[in-house]
Amino acid sequence: MEPTKRTEVHRLPERGVYGIDAINAVLDEALICHVGFVAEAGYPVVIPTIHARSGTTLYLHGSPASRMLRSIKAGADVCVTVTLIDGLVLARAVFHHSMNYRSVMVFGNPREVTDPDEKMRALEAITEHVAHGRWADARHPNEIELKGTTVLALNIDESSAKVRTGPPADENEDYDLPIWAGVVPVATAFGSPVDDPVLPDGLEPPGYVTDYRR
């Protein structure tokens, strides 16, 4: 992807990544995103929410009454941010403490999805993003539920990733200091599924939750 005025990484530009595969991989691995926009009332808001990528489109959904969806439908530009943390970087100097991460920012002006087929496919993508295999098992949205859900589509054509890897980067004169330095790896872990207490007898959790993977 060609960097634009908005997506060119200036601060530590060597960490900037514009390859679509790398951007997609971060969008797909992250369970949630944060959507930044200027709300109808004129002040900035950042809202955590679920997203899903389908090809070159990022889908967001929610109640038609949500401020995010109302503001965006009214024409607000958004900046969607996704962050994966891979490690805590403990340097010798406080100044050089950092994190290893993979993050993505997508800019644009989402459109509301009104075509019923695309809306259903977007809801499938969002469901599958959270639990791959769930769409085939769960009851699909009915007319009322579809009316009660707004879906937005954002083209992933103005986007950047930023990636930090590796050990701390201290000042040369600090490397001999008797201070432990290194990286504490961070990983997201998923536990064993817990049955809904009112589940009828004999229903076992499906494989995609007993062996949940991202």
Ligand SMILES: Cc1cc2nc3c(=O)[nH]c(=O)nc-3n(C[C@H](O)[C@H](O)[C@H](O)COP(=O)(O)OP(=O)(O)OC[C@H]3O[C@@H](n4cnc5c(N)ncnc54)[C@H](O)[C@@H]3O)c2cc1C
């Ligand atoms: C887990 C984590 C912790 C961080 N902690 C800090 C911190 O404590 N202090 C701090 O100043 N910064 C921190 N950063 C880096 C921060 O995200 C910004 O990159 C940095 O603040 C520079 O912002 P800027 O707008 O001045 O950068 P610029 O380089 O001017 O940004 C220009 C463009 O580069 C792209 N870009 C910039 N940052 C990112 C990013 N993180 N992911 C994807 N694209 C990006 C965007 O398209 C952006 O519009 C952290 C990042 C992560 C992921």
